[in-house]
Amino acid sequence: MAPNVAKLIPSDPEKVMVIRSITPDIKTFSTPFLRFGRVKIGGRGTAVRLGSGTTAVFSPVALTPTVRAEMASLGPTKYLVALDQEHHIFLEDWHKAFPDAKVIAPETLPAYRDKQGYFRIPEGNWKLFEAGASAQGKLSVDEEFDREFDFTYVDGHANKEVVFNHRKSGTLIEGDLLFNLPATEQFSRSGLDPKSGLLSRLFSWLNSTQGEALAQRRLIWYGICENKPAYNREVNRISGWKFDRIIPCHGDVIETGGKGIFDKVMKWHLEAARKGQ
Template sequence: MLKEFGPNIWIAEGPTVTAAAGFHYPTRMAVIRLTNGDVVVWSPTALTDDLRSEVETLGAVRYLIPPNSLHHAFLGEWQRAYPDAKIYAPPGLREKRKDIRFDGDISDGPIAAWAGEIDLAIMWGNRITTEVVFFHRESGTAIFTDLIQQFPRGWFRGWRALVARLDLMVASEPSVPRKFRVAFTDRRAARESLQRILTWPTDKVVIAHGPLISNDGQAFLRRAFRWLAD
């Protein structure tokens, strides 16, 4: 179930979930093992016995990280399974999930326990959600959630297929959907965030809804965000 994506980073595919207007989305999570053996779970998917067993073979689950205010459906079950794990809230999620005990809020500064291993940048200025982008230094992996997407042709049916095509959700290469582009009402803030992301020596890219990018990650990100950088 866990697939190694680089040194000390693994990927797990979760179930398909239904979002607004009946759009179906696959789910994906990333697991990072820090140098001290602690485990960070990014965007937790449905917790099964098999997945739990595999994750626990990597080390102690110490951190559960929802990356934006949209990816939190399975957070409660992971907190119940790992009550001592710390959860840091991305902008906007604390208000939505009163049932979750948050141990802190994600800001533009690094999280002390990960300093030197995982960097982060908050993509400010979007009206849909404020996404936190992470960078795992050891594997050279940038981790995105909803800002970059690509679905296979035929994934959506009927009018949803038309919307997906117009929204660039089924473009020839993973890209930023048009709805997110329009929702960046503060483009100056977004560009400042992007500039920080583009300084990372990115080789690989994880996106929640689309293919994994295994090489030339920085060039890929420059293409995906050319519309914003220009």
């Protein structure tokens, strides 16, 4: 783990983590997380047990003793997923605990980790998503994984997002594509108010899904999206999936009505995609 990470995460994640069963096959691991060491956006890992009995872990959080026990109860960990090039800080611990697991990530992540001084995961473990592969219909992990999930690579996003839909439960799992702040659950055991402090209040307002969600819609359209045609295409693809729940990495889980919220936040991109833009 890079030395500058300590100011972003809890000193003792075991004491403040909220572990919850979303369905019999899905568990979430929610913790405090500070963007830039100051902004309370929360962090969340999600584990999904596949029909085969193996498990995929999306955006792994700290591998505490309790997390290890919960993972053992789900089944063998076969897949570790970095949902974008920022959601990787605990990959070293998880890779060492599960050295045979495939590490699914955007193509940019290995070089990004090298630049930041992280542990180098062996080349043979990586399953990297490449720009343009989704548009060409060439994204695949393996047969076991592919039959459980819809997935795509939103390379037009600044953080290079990989996004998944667990078909069986209709659950969208994503990193920084959509926030649902404030991070109430993630700070619920910390004694901290997720909206305390000017920057956290501002970030919560900018990344809310309430009402028309115009602030978040504008933030994505004008700030987060780096390549609009590519972004529009993949967001439109996601909108076509069947899901009701959204598990974001930052903010509360959207238990129901997630498809409508997703389409609301991404409205301008969906309209542009349907115009061929």
